[in-house]
Amino acid sequence: MMRRHALGLLLAASALTAAAPAAFAAETAETVKVGLVLPMSGPFSQYGRQMENGIRLFLQEHGDSVAGKKIELVVKDDGGIAPDRARRAVQDLIVREKADVLVGFAFTASAMASAPLAKGAERAMIVTNASSSGITSASPYMLRVGQTLPQITEPAGRYAAEQGYKSIYTLVADVTAGHDAEAAFKRGLTAGGGEVAGSLRVPAQNPDFAPFIQRIKDARPDAVFVWLPPGEATINFIKEFNQRGLAAEGIAMLGTGDLTDELTIEATGDAGLGVVTTGHYSMAHASPENEAFVKAYLAAYPKDKWPNFLAVSAYDGMAALYLGLEKTGGDASGPALAAALAGASWESPRGPLLIDAETRDVVQTIYVRKVETLDGRLSNVEFHEFPESRDSAVH
Amino acid sequence: MTSVIGVLFDGLAYGSLLFLVAVGLSITMGLMNFINLAHGAFAMIGGYFSVWLTQKTGLPFLATLPFAFFGAGLAGLAAERLLFQRLYKASHLDQVLFTVGFVFSSIAAAHYFFGAGQQFVSTPGFLQGQLRVAGVDLGKYRLFLIAVVILLTIALHLMFAKTRFGAQVRASVDNQDAAAGLGVNVGLVFSLCFALGSGLAGLGGALGVEVLGLDPTFPLKYMVYFLLVVVVGGAGSLRGPLIAALILGVFDVAGKYFIPQAGAFIIYVLMIALLLAFPSGLGGRRA
Amino acid sequence: MTLHEPIAIGRLASPRPRLAEILLWLTPAVAYFLFPDNLALGVSIMTYAVAVLALDLALGYAGIVSLGHAAFFGIGAYTAGLLTIHGWREPLTGLLIAGAVSLCAGFLGSLLVVRGKDLTRLMVTLGLGLVVFELANRMSGITGGVDGLSGIDVAPLFGVFEFDLYGRTAWWYSYAVLFGVFVFLRVVLASPFGLSLRGIREGGKRMPALGASVESRLRVAFTLSAGLAGISGGLLAQTTQFVGVDSLSVPLAAEFLVMLVLGGTGRLYGALAGTALFLIARERLADLNPVYWEFWMGVLLMAVVLFLRGGLVGALARLWARLRPASEGGAR
Structure with missing residues (x-):
């Protein structure tokens, strides 16, 4: 008797797992795939780690769905200042992974090499660190939430x-x-x-x-x-x-x-x-938002002390994405997101943050x-x- | 005038640092003719040993130096017995490929175990700040580095010139078959040589943390500097790399002080010029 | 002959193509249709393969080890990029000019590198590479410095084929260039000049006795190799619409060397196989583990040295020679 039960359970379980991929396939239209282009290895791997942590922390705090869409992350390593690899990662993300949005870009060269692709494919690029002046003019769908030098x-x-x-x-x-x-x-x-x-x-x-x-x-x-x-x-x-x-x-x-x-x-x-x-950011910034952010970060990533500007910028990159998707009702296309986020503002752990309506560049307190x-x-x-x-x- | 003396001193100190991180390579590559691009990995092991010990056991920095030497030496011995000794007869290019692979793996491993961040050590108070001698300010840690180089050079010279092991090394390097015929255990001698080279790398790595920093990409970041000293110095001698390191150090520092615009070029141009003038190195034996 | 010049591959190195080779050259075309989503990787492999072939000419055939080839690669890339930005948008002539400029740079470099032994050459080429890198970094007004050179908008190929987002045009373009360079090298290596290079590599001291000027031949080989590396760089600039200062960097030069040794030096197919293996492995390992993939890459390189002496193609050739003994031995 017990045995039969166990068998029944097993069968039910296997039926469930078999059904899972089908359910997934039906849901793909309801997911927004976010391609992360980050230096995960090489001399700047700490940058990548900070940014990935910031992004995952945001998902952990705000749930992985927004405006009826499920957020799915794909991480790509660009190895540091290697625009050729960043660009290939972006091409792979757009063509093979069918990513809807691109987030990350630690260096100007990576962002600039990727911009023509994102522009051509009408994908939003949310730049969380590349800092040279005026880079958002490279694509009408690029916006920056980090800082400019x-x-x-x-x-x-x-x-x-x-x-x-x-x-x-x-x-x-x-x-x-x-x-x-x-x-x-x-x-x-x-x-x-x-x-x-x-x-x-x-x-x-x-x-x-x-x-x-x-x-x-x-x-x-x-x-x-x-x-x-x-x-x-x-x-x-x-x-x-x-x-x-x-x-x-x-x-x-x-x-x-x-x-x-x-x-x-x-x-x-x-x-x-x-x-x-x-x-633009100090871990010691005195605000309730920042205190909560630092506490949550240290609880989630005790080994990656401490959160710095990269973690916050990436966190804000996701905040921008969520804000944009809420405004567009889940439309993740580049033109829709860029239009929705131009002029948007919110309170970040670093302080007040605004995306300039004209340049789509970050405006903030220094x-x-x-x-x-x-x-x-x-x-x-x-x-x-x-x-x-x-x-x-x-x- | 005082500024010239100060610059000269800084240059000698910088050259001493270059020598310390590269002297191990002049043994594994210069003496043993093994293209050891993994040298930096052993320097890194020494550095992490030192950092880890100061942080976990509270041992003072200076007391961790012997551990850095023996730790990296043991790691070198193990790696030699397991891996590198299979490659002594391989082509130089195979040695390059293998040691590059070793560096890749060691970078990822260091990243995994110690994280990607910069490590640091606290040097004791008496090695911080400057000492005023006859109107010239001399950095105390720099004086310490110069002193270590002097002691190390004497010790290595005595070891190679006066001890039985030194004689066996020289014999094995000159002619393996003849040495083996005379009853020298060439395999063991090479293993110990490699361990010594790796240990010196570790010592240099630990002494360098204060100035060069330490993170998992250390072996690649400073590879050019290790090679520079040993190749310009010339294979098969200790004197060559010492002279090369001091010349490069003094010229680099003086160049950066007097013509800062040319800062990045001086050391490379000097290297090319020295190599063209002395193709087998400053202290190299003629091939 | 010696073991590292085995019969089967020796055959392949003759100017007449064989069936196996034709099939081999068809595999990329098959891959194009089988993996339409992976064209970007294919373009990269074929682009870098040109540079690795170029390095093979210098290292595998002329015996000049170089850690400075990224300098020529990068000079080609900047030439092609700057030409496009300043109005010369036609790709084919742009590529030739890129090659020509690198050729000139290679000639200047060859004056310094031909002398000396392996390590000396390694360090002199390394030093040249570092100096060129630093110059490009300094001249950021022209090169864009670390931020790179963007806004490279190449005209359609033959005035018809746009360089598209999926990399289709780029794919066929780089395929054709790679094939062209390969055939060119094959012809060069089968010429008396190519044969004299091998003679020099096998026993440099004896060659003057045969009436060959060693130094001038090595200089020509190095110069030619630099020019081809420039074509490879030009290809990168045109197909990716971007040039980063990393295209001149010593780590890239070291990657070329690693790819070549991985595939097997002194064999044109070794250069191709090494490039493909290195780039595919890096891409796939990094997809599996974006943080620690270097560990497995290192293991792969060490394993190749331990178990496949002479690189992929070298090991294949030895296997081939063992499988079909004496029967073809006398063919040469």
Whole structure:
């Protein structure tokens, strides 16, 4: 008797599993497939991890269906700054995976290489990190929820001008992003009446900053503005700056959030204390939305400490998608989503966020922060803000 | 004048760092003629050993250095016995392909076990900051690196020149068959040599964390620098790579200080020039 | 002859095609219809295969190991891209110009690399690659720097076939270019020049005795190889409408080398097989595990070295030779 029961159950179970694919097939029209193009391996795999976490956290909190559609994720690795692979991933997502929406793009090159495909196939591209100025003009269906480099950099120049520093040096990595940061900082500084006394460009891969820091030390400016790619370069720079006694001599260090990123600042030890940066997100941002976000992130991904701007941007990428799908009633096509999201605004963990109606680019508050010890760890504590900052480069 | 002395000092310190991370390779590749692109993987193992020990056991950084050396050395020994020794007779290209594969796997493994983030160590207080000597500021950690290089060079020189093991290594490298005929266990000597090279890589990796950082892509990121020192220095000697590292270090630092616009090019152009002038390396034996 | 130049493949290397080869060249065409959704990968394989073939000419036939071929690849890519952006939108001539510019760069490079031993050459080519990369990075006004060169809008092929979203035109275009380059190399290698290259590789010191100037021949081979790499880069720019500075990078040059050794050096089919295996494996492994796929890629490379000495085609050739012994031995 018992045996029969068991057999019956087994049969029922197998019938269920057999029915499952059919149910799936019927449902595909009701799903929105989201292709994620992220650097999951290689030197920037931490970026990809942060972004994937942010995206999954949003799904975990808000459910995986919106406007009657089920959201399905497909992750593609582009391996870092490899536009060729990003583009192939996008082509694969559109042609083979039949993805409806593309989210991610850590680097401008990846986004720009993919833009013609997304434009041709009328797919929305929600860019969560690529930061060069004005990239959304590459496709009418591209929108950006991360940040633009001029947007976060120019306020640093304005802040420096407000401080009345008499002589300021800039030091940037000799790559396009560094050149853009240098120009944006100068723009902000001169707009506020300040002037740059000298500029240094350093190789992007530079194991030893001693000669450059010594040059700055010999020049004895009041402050130095730094843009370097976050990672061993920023850590090494802050440490060497301190070791050589520049901080002790009263030379102030300014930068963008890249310099004191949540993931790297701990490695600088006390050397990082007092560094002032401008950025759109700090884990220490005081708002109920952010407190909830950080708590949920740490609970869900205790090993991937800590959430930084990438996690928030990706989280907001999904927020944008959900908002857009609600407005279009589930229509995930590029034109519909782009139209629905132009001019949209919402409250993000980082603060108020707006998608510009004309450029589809992000508009947000840029905060001036100082590195202080908070709850026993180095944090970017906000103390001043530039609301409604925009992408500002002239091109 | 003081700035010139300061730059010279910084350059020597940077060269010392280059030598420390590359000296192991001058043994596995230079001495054993094995194209070991996996060198960085062993340096990374040493680095992670050091970081892991300071974080888990609270051991001070300096005390973890021997563990980094022996840990990476053991890993090298195991890898040599299991894998690399099968390739001593293979073509150089097969060695390249194999060690590149090893690097790929080790990157993914390090990512899996330690995460993708930058690791760091806390150096002791007495190695931080600068020391003022005759009007010139000298970084204490840099002085420490130079001191380590001096000690290491003396130790390695004595080992190769004065000990029985050193003689066996020299014999095995010069002529395997003859050495084996004289009763040298060539296989064992090569295994120990490889372990020594890997251990030195690990030591360099651990000492380098403070400056170079440490993350899973370490073996690829700095591969060019390891090769640079050993190939410019020349195969089959310790002196060559030491001279090469110091020259490259001094010129790189001086170039970046005096002509910062040319910063990225100096070390590569210098490398090409040195290689064209000395095709078998600065200290290389003539083929 | 020596083991690494086995009979069957030696046959394949003769200028006359065989049935097996014709069938082999039909497989991509079959794949086109069998996997219409995978054309992008196919285009990539055929594009990079041109560069790997080019590297085979330098390394496999002339014996010059190079970690600088991405420089020539990238110079070709930027040439083709910049031509299009500045109004020269016709693809075929664009590709030829890309090849010609890389050829010139290759000639300049050859003046430095021909001397020295393997490691010296490896490092000199590496250094050249790094310098060219840094130059492109610096001249971001022209090259777009790390952000890359976008807005490459190539005119339709023969004025008729648009480069479409699915990559159909790109597919046939790269197929034709790959075939053309292959045939060209076959002819070159069967010429007295090609034979002298092999002679140099087998025993360089004896060649001058036969009246051959070793250095000038190696220089020609390297220059030609650079030109072909440029064509490959031009193909990338035209079919993907984008050039990133990574197309000049040393990691890419290392990938070319890995693909070639994986397939087997000194064999044109080795270059093709290695490229296909490497790119398909990377794509599929990364789909299965986007984070840790490199581990399995590494295992694959190590396994090939341990169990298939001489690369895929090398191992195949040895197997072939063992299966059909003496019967064809005397054919050469």
